[in-house]
Amino acid sequence: MKLKTLSLSVAMGLGLATAVNAADAQIRFDGFPDFDSSLKVLLPEFEKETGIKVDYLMNNHGDHHTKLTTNLATGSGAGDVIVVDVEKIGPFVASGGLVNLSEKYGADKYAESFAPYAWEQGKGGDGDVYGMPVDLGPGVMYYRTDIFEKAGIKLEDAIKDWDSYIAAGKTLKEQNVQLIASAADVAQAIIFTTVPEGEGLYFDKDGNPVVTSERFVHAFTVAKEIRDSGLDARITAWSNEWYEGFRNGTFATQLSGAWLLGHLNNWIAPDTAGSWGVSHLPDGIYGSWGGSFLSIPTQSANPDEAWKLIEYMTTKRDVQLKHFETIAAFPANVTTYDDPMFEEGIEFLGGQQARLLFADVAKNIKPVAPAKGDHVARSIILENALMEVLDEGKDIKAALADAERLIKRRTRNL
Structure with missing residues (x-):
């Protein structure tokens, strides 16, 4: 893979470092079932578009959040992107272990695209967003x-x-x-x-x-x-x-x-x-x-790549719809609600x-x-x-x- 990237970059002249970095980028997604069924469908296109490789670690719902509680408290062990259930988003935000997505990535520009109640749930006491709603x-x-x-x-x-x-x-x-x-x-x-x-x-x-x-x-x-x-x-x-x-x-x-x-x-x-x-x-x-949010722990060594995955999974209409179709995780993004898919019968x-x-x-x-x-x-x-x-x-x-x-x-x- 690196040799192919190197020869291609040389042929193009400029952009060598960017190409190598994209090829080498690797992040981890921590979640719980049935997110793995969805990721199997969504990740190939994301990896193709961005050059970012994504591994994922799944634990059952309770163990996942117990592990994250420890990870955020100790400052180590968490993935680059983490799924947080609505029941846990409040205390996890209050812990101070999540990246401020409004401040670092301008997440507020997407506010109108999400169900208002879910958007509010992903905020901290400062009014900034720490968790992007992925499903309701x-x-x-x-x-x-x-x-x-x-x-x-x-x-x-x-x-x-x-x-x-x-x-x-x-x-x-x-x-x-x-x-x-x-x-x-x-x-x-x-x-x-x-x-x-x-x-x-x-x-x-x-x-x-x-x-x-x-x-x-x-x-x-x-x-x-x-x-x-x-x-x-x-x-x-x-x-x-x-x-x-x-x-x-x-x-x-x-x-x-x-x-x-x-x-x-x-x-x-x-x-x-x-x-x-x-x-x-x-x-x-x-x-x-229920309902889920995607967040980035402050301990992540790859926050920019993590944000690209979060943007991909939450703000892209077709991706939200595919997530919905695969595991019936209802879209948090309201721009999907006029899609003909909503009128389809469920076998x-x-x-x-x-x-x-x-x-x-x-x-x-x-x-x-x-x-x-x-x-x-x-x-x-x-x-x-x-x-x-x-x-x-x-x-x-x-x-x-x-x-x-x-x-x-x-x-x-x-």
């Missing part, structure tokens, strides 16, 4: 059309409100099918999608926790009713049981982000193609369920024009600013307090009051 997670409900039909359940009735969703679950139970993998997913949906204006997921604008508010009481109450009625399978997401549940029809619905389609189709349950549909979330709620979903639904949800999501204590509060609320209510029968208001005290203590020095 419009919140939706996947459901088994065959199971609904057999049970005589009409979709529009099932999603009218939470009472009707639970009623559908009781009908499904008579067919020996659970309503959902875990009641906790319902609590998460309500918490994430019913945020009052000017409030964050877990904190108000002054940094005070709001976890004892009616939003959280309501979320816990609905989830508890589902659990107490025996309507959930008590299966944790991303477990082997969860995967088997999708394959075997153990549960009939799953509240998630649009991105779940890619996982179901590509590796979790490809043999169930044609048995699924997707709808808006129950109770008429709109919200984000896995029985020909449903699901991308139009995803776009409708995305357009109706209101911005919720991330807080640096979100990751702490999320763990305390969804992994501790909610489980105490669902598994141990703890009083809801008592669990939330205890969680509030714990959140205050653990975020005091953030």
Whole structure:
């Protein structure tokens, strides 16, 4: 490769150093599945256009972010481009370990091309951008059309409100099918999608926790009713049981982000193609369920090359669409939304024009600013307090009051 570059450059006269440097440039992309499926499709053209070689390192979602937390704290070990989940972007930006993309690369010039709520989430407290949105997670409900039909359940009735969703679950139970993998997913949906204006997921604008508010009481109450009625399978997401549940029809619905389609189709349950549909979330709620950002750690030795890859993956319309087509990662770039691709039927979903639904949800999501204590509060609320209510029968208001005290203590020095 170097010999070919050398002879070509000599023949051209000038530009030797540039050609050699381009040929030698190599960066690493750190992410989690199913990004690898997308990169296999996207990288060949990028490498051809730029001469930058890209390796990638994939870990499961949790391990990836745990590793990055250590990498950013120690100043070593991270890739040149890193994927950051929306749940982690706030604390990662606050850590000071990410490159200021506004200051160094003029990222703000792209602001109008992105969903406003996602663009805000990638900013730091200084108003500058540290994470470029690469995909969104419009919140939706996947459901088994065959199971609904057999049970005589009409979709529009099932999603009218939470009472009707639970009623559908009781009908499904008579067919020996659970309503959902875990009641906790319902609590998460309500918490994430019913945020009052000017409030964050877990904190108000002054940094005070709001976890004892009616939003959280309501979320816990609905989830508890589902659990107490025996309507959930008590299966944790991303477990082997969860995967088997999708394959075997153990549960009939799953509240998630649009991105779940890619996982179901590509590796979790490809043999169930044609048995699924997707709808808006129950109770008429709109919200984000996930979403990813691309950032550059300050420790990167190749930030300029890293920025070229980030620009390629986030600002190029055709690349965003290919990312969407490959792994159902909904585009963060709104300039894609008028593409004819959105009207295509999705084979896995029985020909449903699901991308139009995803776009409708995305357009109706209101911005919720991330807080640096979100990751702490999320763990305390969804992994501790909610489980105490669902598994141990703890009083809801008592669990939330205890969680509030714990959140205050653990975020005091953030």
